[in-house]
Amino acid sequence: MPELVTTTKVNTLPKTNDFVIKFANVNGSGSASANNMFAKAIFRMGIPVSPHNIFPSNIQGLPTWYEVRVSDNNYLGRREGVDLMVAMNEQTIESDINSVVSGGFALYDSSKPLSDTLIRNDIHYLPIPLKDICLAEFEKPSQRQLFKNIVYVGALAAFINIDFKVLTDMVSDQFRGKEKLILPNIHALELGHQYASENFKCPLPLTLEKRNLTLDKILMDGNTAIGLGCVYGGATVASWYPLTPSTSVVDAFDKYCKRLRRDPGSGKNKFSVVQAEDELAAIGMAIGAGWNGARAFTASSGPGVSLMQEFLGLAYFSEVPVVLFDIQRVGPSTGMPTRTQQGDLLTCAYASHGDTKQILLFPSTPKECFEFAADSFDIADRLQTPVIVLSDLELGMNEQICDHLDWNDQRRYDRGKVLNEEQLSEIENYGRYQDVDGDGIPYRTYPGTHANKGSYFTRGSSHDANAAYTENGDTYAEIMDRISLKFKTALDYIPKPEISSSNTHKRGLIYLGTTTSAIQETLDKLQKKGISLDTMRLKAFPFHDCVREFINDHELVYVIEQNRDAQLKSLLKIECNANEEQMFSILSYNGVLITAQQIEQTILDSLSPSEGTEEASA
Amino acid sequence: MSYIRKPKFQHPDLQTNDLGFTRRDYEGTLTTLCGGCGHDSISAAIIQAAAEMSLEPHRVAKISGIGCSSKIPSYFLSKSHGFNSVHGRMPSVATGANLANKNLHYVGISGDGDSASIGLGQFCHIVRRRINMLYIVANNGTYGLTKGQLSATADLGSKTKAGDESLYDNIDMATLAIELGASFVARSFSGDKQQLIPLIQAGLTHKGFAFIDVVSPCVTFNNTDFSTHGYKNTWENYVSLGQIDFVPMRKEITTSYAAGKDKEITLHDGSVIHLHKAGKDYDPSNKENAIHHINTHKKNGEIATGLLYINQSTSDFHELQDTVDKSFNELSFHDLCPGNEALQDINHTFK
Numbered sequence: 014m015p016e017l018v019t020t021t022k023v024n025t026l027p028k029t030n031d032f033v034i035k036f037a038n039v040n041g042s043g044s045a046s047a048n049n050m051f052a053k054a055i056f057r058m059g060i061p062v063s064p065h066n067i068f069p070s071n072i073q074g075l076p077t078w079y080e081v082r083v084s085d086n087n088y089l090g091r092r093e094g095v096d097l098m099v100a101m102n103e104q105t106i107e108s109d110i111n112s113v114v115s116g117g118f119a120l121y122d123s124s125k126p127l128s129d130t131l132i133r134n135d136i137h138y139l140p141i142p143l144k145d146i147c148l149a150e151f152e153k154p155s156q157r158q159l160f161k162n163i164v165y166v167g168a169l170a171a172f173i174n175i176d177f178k179v180l181t182d183m184v185s186d187q188f189r190g191k192e193k194l195i196l197p198n199i200h201a202l203e204l205g206h207q208y209a210s211e212n213f214k215c216p217l218p219l220t221l222e223k224r225n226l227t228l229d230k231i232l233m234d235g236n237t238a239i240g241l242g243c244v245y246g247g248a249t250v251a252s253w254y255p256l257t258p259s260t261s262v263v264d265a266f267d268k269y270c271k272r273l274r275r276d277p278g279s280g281k282n283k284f285s286v287v288q289a290e291d292e293l294a295a296i297g298m299a300i301g302a303g304w305n306g307a308r309a310f311t312a313s314s315g316p317g318v319s320l321m322q323e324f325l326g327l328a329y330f331s332e333v334p335v336v337l338f339d340i341q342r343v344g345p346s347t348g349m350p351t352r353t354q355q356g357d358l359l360t361c362a363y364a365s366h367g368d369t370k371q372i373l374l375f376p377s378t379p380k381e382c383f384e385f386a387a388d389s390f391d392i393a394d395r396l397q398t399p400v401i402v403l404s405d406l407e408l409g410m411n412e413q414i415c416d417h418l419d420w421n422d423q424r425r426y427d428r429g430k431v432l433n434e435e436q437l438s439e440i441e442n443y444g445r446y447q448d449v450d451g452d453g454i455p456y457r458t459y460p461g462t463h464a465n466k467g468s469y470f471t472r473g474s475s476h477d478a479n480a481a482y483t484e485n486g487d488t489y490a491e492i493m494d495r496i497s498l499k500f501k502t503a504l505d506y507i508p509k510p511e512i513s514s515s516n517t518h519k520r521g522l523i524y525l526g527t528t529t530s531a532i533q534e535t536l537d538k539l540q541k542k543g544i545s546l547d548t549m550r551l552k553a554f555p556f557h558d559c560v561r562e563f564i565n566d567h568e569l570v571y572v573i574e575q576n577r578d579a580q581l582k583s584l585l586k587i588e589c590n591a592n593e594e595q596m597f598s599i600l601s602y603n604g605v606l607i608t609a610q611q612i613e614q615t616i617l618d619s620l621s622p623s624e625g626t627e628e629a630s631a
Numbered sequence: 632m633s634y635i636r637k638p639k640f641q642h643p644d645l646q647t648n649d650l651g652f653t654r655r656d657y658e659g660t661l662t663t664l665c666g667g668c669g670h671d672s673i674s675a676a677i678i679q680a681a682a683e684m685s686l687e688p689h690r691v692a693k694i695s696g697i698g699c700s701s702k703i704p705s706y707f708l709s710k711s712h713g714f715n716s717v718h719g720r721m722p723s724v725a726t727g728a729n730l731a732n733k734n735l736h737y738v739g740i741s742g743d744g745d746s747a748s749i750g751l752g753q754f755c756h757i758v759r760r761r762i763n764m765l766y767i768v769a770n771n772g773t774y775g776l777t778k779g780q781l782s783a784t785a786d787l788g789s790k791t792k793a794g795d796e797s798l799y800d801n802i803d804m805a806t807l808a809i810e811l812g813a814s815f816v817a818r819s820f821s822g823d824k825q826q827l828i829p830l831i832q833a834g835l836t837h838k839g840f841a842f843i844d845v846v847s848p849c850v851t852f853n854n855t856d857f858s859t860h861g862y863k864n865t866w867e868n869y870v871s872l873g874q875i876d877f878v879p880m881r882k883e884i885t886t887s888y889a890a891g892k893d894k895e896i897t898l899h900d901g902s903v904i905h906l907h908k909a910g911k912d913y914d915p916s917n918k919e920n921a922i923h924h925i926n927t928h929k930k931n932g933e934i935a936t937g938l939l940y941i942n943q944s945t946s947d948f949h950e951l952q953d954t955v956d957k958s959f960n961e962l963s964f965h966d967l968c969p970g971n972e973a974l975q976d977i978n979h980t981f982k
Contacts, residue, residue, distance in 0.1 A: 057982070231978050231981035232981055232982075233981045241974075245968055245969065245974070247962075247964065247967040249731070249962065249967070250727060250730050250731065250959065252723075252726075269977075273969040273973060274969075276955050279955065279956075280953075281953050281954060281955040281956070282952060282954050283954075283955050283959070283962055283966055285730050285959070287726070287730070289723065289756075290752055290753065290755075290756040291752065293720060293723065293753075294720070294722070294723040294726075294753055294756065295723075296723075297716070297717075297720045297722075297724050297727065297753075298723045298726045298727035299727055300724060301694070301714070301716075301725060301726060301728040301729075301730075301731070302727035302728065302730050302731040302959070303727070304714060304724070304727075304728060305692070305727070305728040305731035305732050305960055306731055306959075307727075307730065307731030307732075307959040307960045309727060309730075309731070323717050324717060324720070327716060327717050417975070417978045418974055418977070418978055419971065419974065420968075420970065420971040420974045421971070422970055422971050425964055426964050458712075459712075459732070459960055460711070460712035460728075460732070460735060461689055461690050461692070461712070461734070462689070463689060464689050464710075465710055468689060468709065468710050468711055468713075469712065469713075470704070470705060470712075470713040470714075470715065471712070471713065471714040472714075472715040473715070473716065473717060482705070
């Protein structure tokens with residue numbers, strides 16, 4: 014019987030529903046579905062859980078990690094340090110074992126002895142002969158490989174007290190219709206569970222206790238939520254070019270359209286998904302469709318967004334609604350295609366040459382991905398301009414706990430100022446770019462509406478209020494000023510920032526998107542040290558006046574963002590005329606989600622020793 | 632001449648078509664192109680083609696890229712919506728527009744720089760996707776708006792006014808279109824209205840992707856004796872498949888053609904193309920033959936024109952995408968939004 018390999022006595026404090034388990038695997042080895050099952054089982058036990066996939070830009074053979082944080086406090090961001098490492102990858106095993114916190118655990122495949130250099134005297138080892146078990150129990154080579162993953166999930170169930178019935182129910186759900194696969198999977202789970210129970214003292218001091226904290230929650234990734242939001246928002250045209258990490262947006266749209274958007278009578282499609290030849294064509298098609306009155310979108314990431322710049326300027330200047338989902342990844346250039354970053358803020362805010370500005374939305378949860386996706390079509394139609402929804406790989410491709418998605422059946426689409434045949438007949442002098450209402454938003458018409466009224470020529474060259482070509486500088490300037498006015502009107506239609514209720518402290522935090530996942534934890538940590546901060550989460554660009562006021566109301570605001578160049582801080586300087594001295598950057602750009610520890614530490618370092626108590630009394 | 636407003640006066644005796652429109656109702660703004668530019672003849676041919684076949688102007692969408700050629704949509708059908716997009720990207724904009732409303736006529740106007748250089752990729756892919764539209768390339772072998780650089784359709788050895796010689800083989804848009812699956816491919820000459828007008832009418836009527844490569848000389852930068860895209864060379868080496876007539880569906884009853892004297896091609900709506908003389912013995916339904924025909928004449932320094940290829944049995948993009956009959960831009964909220972009940976069911980799949 015294998016012994017726990019420990020050279021000295023390790024002091025392990027018991028942890029319940031508050032730890033990090035990390036899986037180190039080789040990609041393409043079938044680990045993903047087993048690891049997902051592990052995380053979802055914890056979710057189904059009612060315990061808040063947040064899985065984070067850290068994967069390579071590769072199909073088979075490179076290292077991949079799956080990090081699962083369990084937190085009764087609902088801290089869903091990443092936490093540094095690993096309590097239990099499932100070390101399945103020989104390429105990375107040394108650094109994986111080194112990342113385990115003192116007193117933590119390392120599970121490994123003991124079919125082969127562990128090298129002496131990998132023995133630490135301050136952690137526990139959980140050797141399980143996964144390969145040998147699978148060789149003995151399964152015949153097919155593919156099963157012998159795949160079931161190693163299921164066996165370790167079964168062992169973990171014994172180690173940390175996962176409700177075994179939750180696991181077997183999940184297997185049954187997963188393979189509904191493929192009954193032949195259910196029994197061998199359950200058998201593999203049992204093998205792991207049995208081996209762990211017989212050879213180790215189970216459970217470990219890391220244990221799960223059932224809760225009911227996820228009852229009214231769902232576990233969904235942001236890209237799926239966006240795809241679904243596009244269905245609910247009335248999009249009919251999705252033109253796209255495959256690009257990690259945006260691909261699953263269109264996959265989800267396609268999947269739900271096939272389910273929900275087929276005409277029941279004819280079986281024909283009330284949608285079209287076009288895989289374009291490149292991102293230029295992808296946005297070109299969406300703009301063509303938007304011009305002609307269909308709701309259209311494209312989804313991409315940094316490299317694709319760079320290619321779309323010229324078209325974004327055309328849509329801005331000729332005032333055509335279109336929606337672009339930018340699921341940001343690490344740049345510049347190809348960068349790290351499978352890692353996360355908030356690095357496209359500036360390039361999107363002013364996308365295209367000349368004086369341009371774009372509407373940006375910043376969702377921070379899958380629920381917001383759904384809502385902002387649906388809203389973005391209303392906003393684009395209302396303002397007749399592109400709307401860029403800035404998500405990122407972390408939000409897009411990782412499952413996250415969020416509230417149920419809801420749709421108000423009383424809601425109707427806002428198609429903006431579009432004149433129909435009857436309205437056109439009543440208008441004497443229609444001009445496409447006339448500011449009739451004084452809000453900077455002109456009236457548009459769809460091609461084919463009226464036999465002899467309302468036609469106009471859409472162009473990216475300068476034009477007058479009646480859409481006629483002009484090289485008159487004053488006329489050009491009038492149009493540009495009117496578009497500026499339109500962007501002031503935009504503030505009535507885009508979501509306002511979320512500001513903490515007690516806005517009374519000397520210092521504040523400004524953040525957006527996936528940084529949100531670390532904020533509550535940061536505030537709680539700082540609170541314990543006597544430091545209180547106000548917070549403002551940005552949801553959209555251009556900024557409302559309250560953003561400038563928030564900065565002015567505080568001695569110092571920490572601007573937290575996940576890029577090197579403090580792009581959000583630059584935007585705040587440009588758009589809110591904010592003082593450099595009033596803003597303090599907290600930056601993270603290593604490709605993985607920023608943590609509460611990083612933020613807390615930077616804030617603590619920025620304070621003089623006396624300031625902590627001073628803040629507390631403020 | 633763009634500062635001159637076009638007079639609205641109409642001669643009372645101007646002929647009206649079936650819709651009660653005169654030719655003037657199909658015109659656009661005054662041209663700003665150089666006097667004698669081939670492109671103006673193309674505008675005129677489109678105007679006459681549309682007027683004769685009683686096309687409803689507002690049911691046409693005109694889309695172009697950038698360049699002299701892409702200005703053309705301003706000069707015809709001012710009652711139609713137009714979209715002058717970005718350089719080389721007209722095909723994607725036209726594709727999106729077509730997706731949004733399958734029930735309009737789409738006319739894409741491009742040039743050789745726009746479609747054979749910067750936009751060659753998009754050109755290839757719109758052909759592959761079989762968008763139901765008429766795509767015209769006004770082909771002059773040169774970049775007019777930037778003052779006379781050689782384009783990718785300039786023939787090997789052809790010389791511009793500045794004396795620049797084309798050192799590379801040309802891209803032949805017609806053979807490319809045939810190879811990539813266009814179902815209607817023609818070549819014509821801006822100077823041959825008799826041929827160009829019925830081709831435009833047939834292309835507008837054809838269901839699927841119709842392409843016409845129109846040799847359209849640039850009088851300012853590429854009309855020398857040494858240019859293969861100039862008037863002189865085109866007239867001298869012009870090989871036509873003979874006279875062609877287009878008879879719209881509703882006219883058929885009143886027009887009579889002597890039996891056996893020509894070849895007839897009946898289009899999907901009942902309109903008929905009549906091919907006379909040389910065209911009578913040419914088989915436009917054969918892809919390989921069409922490419923061979925073009926290449927054989929090219930070897931002799933000749934330009935093969937006429938309806939080179941037609942295939943009426945392919946599906947267009949909407950058929951391939953299996954879209955509903957109603958155009959997307961007419962689908963209502965109730966057609967599009969699945970409602971909260973369906974969403975709650977979806978929530979349960981994420982538990």
